[in-house]
Amino acid sequence: MNFWPGSATKRGWSERRPSVEALSHLLVLAEHAHGRLKPVTLAAAGFAAQVCARAGGTFDFLVLGEGVGAVAEALRTYGAARVLVADHPALREPLADKHAHLLAQAVGACGVTMVVAAASTYSKDVLPRAAALLDAGMLSEVVAVQADGGGFTFQRLMFAGNVLGTATLEGPVRFLTVRPAAFAAPASAPGLAVVEMLAVEAVTLPNYLTFQAREEKVSARPDATEARVVVAGGRALKTSQEFEQLVGGLADALGAAVGASRAVVDAGLVPNSLQIGQTGKAVAPELYVALGISGAIQHLAGMKDSRVIVAINRDPEAPIFEVADYGLIADIHQAVPELVDKLRRR
Numbered sequence: 001m002n003f004w005p006g007s008a009t010k011r012g013w014s015e016r017r018p019s020v021e022a023l024s025h026l027l028v029l030a031e032h033a034h035g036r037l038k039p040v041t042l043a044a045a046g047f048a049a050q051v052c053a054r055a056g057g058t059f060d061f062l063v064l065g066e067g068v069g070a071v072a073e074a075l076r077t078y079g080a081a082r083v084l085v086a087d088h089p090a091l092r093e094p095l096a097d098k099h100a101h102l103l104a105q106a107v108g109a110c111g112v113t114m115v116v117a118a119a120s121t122y123s124k125d126v127l128p129r130a131a132a133l134l135d136a137g138m139l140s141e142v143v144a145v146q147a148d149g150g151g152f153t154f155q156r157l158m159f160a161g162n163v164l165g166t167a168t169l170e171g172p173v174r175f176l177t178v179r180p181a182a183f184a185a186p187a188s189a190p191g192l193a194v195v196e197m198l199a200v201e202a203v204t205l206p207n208y209l210t211f212q213a214r215e216e217k218v219s220a221r222p223d224a225t226e227a228r229v230v231v232a233g234g235r236a237l238k239t240s241q242e243f244e245q246l247v248g249g250l251a252d253a254l255g256a257a258v259g260a261s262r263a264v265v266d267a268g269l270v271p272n273s274l275q276i277g278q279t280g281k282a283v284a285p286e287l288y289v290a291l292g293i294s295g296a297i298q299h300l301a302g303m304k305d306s307r308v309i310v311a312i313n314r315d316p317e318a319p320i321f322e323v324a325d326y327g328l329i330a331d332i333h334q335a336v337p338e339l340v341d342k343l344r345r346r
């Protein structure tokens with residue numbers, strides 16, 4: 001094991017055999033966008049802190065990438081024992097074969113009993129591969145954890161969030177993704193976590209995947225998965241211009257991200273990347289404003305964890321009103337310009 005040069009043998013990490021009864025040692029896989037920490041990582045850390053508070057134990061962060069010094073530094077204040085960092089050009093792109101390989105190595109070398117990451121496109125790609133490499137069990141979309149007599153019981157959302165399942169995982173190592181909305185970031189800890197740099201031997205990394213290109217839509221608006229406020233539009237919008245004028249206009253007045261129902265995406269009004277729901281993005285902002293969206297279960301699956309939901313719809317029977325905290329029965333063409341006007345005057 002060359003992954004932890006000189007330190008693995010000295011500290012006896014490779015000798016450790018994790019067991020269900022042992023104190024938990026969690027590893028939180030950090031997520032970042034080219035060196036900028038993604039806030040969902042802190043939800044995973046919140047889960048780890050909760051497990052440690054209830055069952056005892058410690059947690060570390062693992063940061064994989066290139067030029068990730070700022071990410072590691074930002075993670076030092078959240079109560080982790082260590083921030084483990086593998087910083088190498090070969091890790092620049094989040095290619096799942098390489099990241100999963102290093103994650104599995106870190107688990108074996110550090111005696112990790114639980115690996116956790118926020119449920120996201122990245123973790124869905126990396127965690128199951130690492131779990132498979134270690135022949136370990138995995139649960140996704142966990143929303144609650146209970147410690148009971150040396151074991152753990154997890155609650156997880158299934159079938160687009162319509163079923164709450166209860167499950168346990170056998171084996172010395174468990175892999176989990178958690179719903180970001182279900183866990184708050186841990187409070188800042190008094191001490192700073194130690195940063196440990198890990199040596200990466202590029203030649204030993206798997207090479208099944210090769211990075212070709214990245215196509216990113218550059219937008220002045222925030223990403224819906226990270227924004228505090230999301231304004232989303234549905235089939236009530238008939239053209240791209242109308243969508244931009246009403247949904248974009250209200251979003252800009254609120255400093256919000258923009259989202260859309262699948263109906264609008266399928267109609268070609270907005271790109272696929274804006275879709276919220278079962279087959280789109282899952283968001284949990286502090287405020288979600290649904291404009292002319294009926295509230296189909298597939299859409300609710302992606303936004304019902306939002307803290308406050310506001311819906312504007314002209315149909316009083318629209319199912320969106322069942323989950324909305326505030327509802328306005330009105331035509332969006334009339335209500336939204338008035339709302340934007342009032343917001344701009346403040």
Ligand SMILES: Cc1cc2nc3c(=O)[nH]c(=O)nc-3n(C[C@H](O)[C@H](O)[C@H](O)COP(=O)(O)OP(=O)(O)OC[C@H]3O[C@@H](n4cnc5c(N)ncnc54)[C@H](O)[C@@H]3O)c2cc1C
Nearest residue numbers: 234235236261262263277278279280292294299314315332
């Ligand atoms: C496997 C599968 C996966 C899916 N995944 C997703 C997903 O990820 N995301 C998603 O969104 N959907 C998804 N869908 C589609 C989903 O079932 C709905 O068809 C879709 O969400 C409907 O979008 P909508 O609410 O915009 O349109 P509609 O259901 O047509 O609702 C439009 C609403 O606008 C209101 N309205 C109309 N005009 C006005 C106006 N002028 N002012 C105010 N209100 C008005 C109407 O009263 C109505 O409530 C999926 C479906 C399947 C089968």
